[in-house]
Amino acid sequence: MQQLSVNLLIxxxxxxxxxxxxxxxxxKRQQLxxxxxxxxxxxxxxxxKNEWIKENILxxxxxxxxxxxxLGxxxxxxxxxxxxxxxxxLKMAEFLDKNFNQIFKGI
Structure with a gap:
């Protein structure tokens, strides 16, 4: 296979x-x-909606x-x-990311 080396300015x-x-x-983390x-x-x-959040997360x-x-x-x-x-x-965003599969399991 032949290769070509290119020097490119963007x-x-x-x-x-x-x-x-x-x-x-x-x-992005610092924003929170x-x-x-x-x-x-x-x-x-x-x-x-809050009803769903309460029932499935909180x-x-x-x-x-x-x-x-x-409870800490x-x-x-x-x-x-x-x-x-x-x-x-910040902690809630991390929790949602980490637990996405468990939260939406069975929906």
Whole structure:
């Protein structure tokens, strides 16, 4: 087989930046540091309504024991009327990624 060696210059516009995948992933993670989601935010991320989220993610015992802030997790479960859900964005995003198959199993 013949091979051809080519030296190629590709111009990058001044308004663009070339970064590694690792840097990109780190920047995406940093966007969630110190951020808390509401239930509405979580609905947008999961693309499901709160009833589905509660039934399939928040209330099943296998997930609740990991999520509930009272048990060392990163989700505040409202205890009385007027209180709202609160989710540590970075940890919740990681949980959703890690548990995707279990969450959507059987749907």
């Amino acid at each position: 111009p990058i516009p001044s308004e663009a930046v070339l970064i590694s995948k690792i840097e990109l992933l780190d920047l 540091v110190g951020v808390f989601w509401s239930m509405k935010d979580l609905e947008k991320r999961v693309n499901r 209330y099943p015992a296998k997930f609740r024991k990991l999520l509930d802030a009272d 997790g990163f989700v505040f479960y409202p205890k009385s009327k007027g209180q709202t859900w609160s989710f540590h964005a």
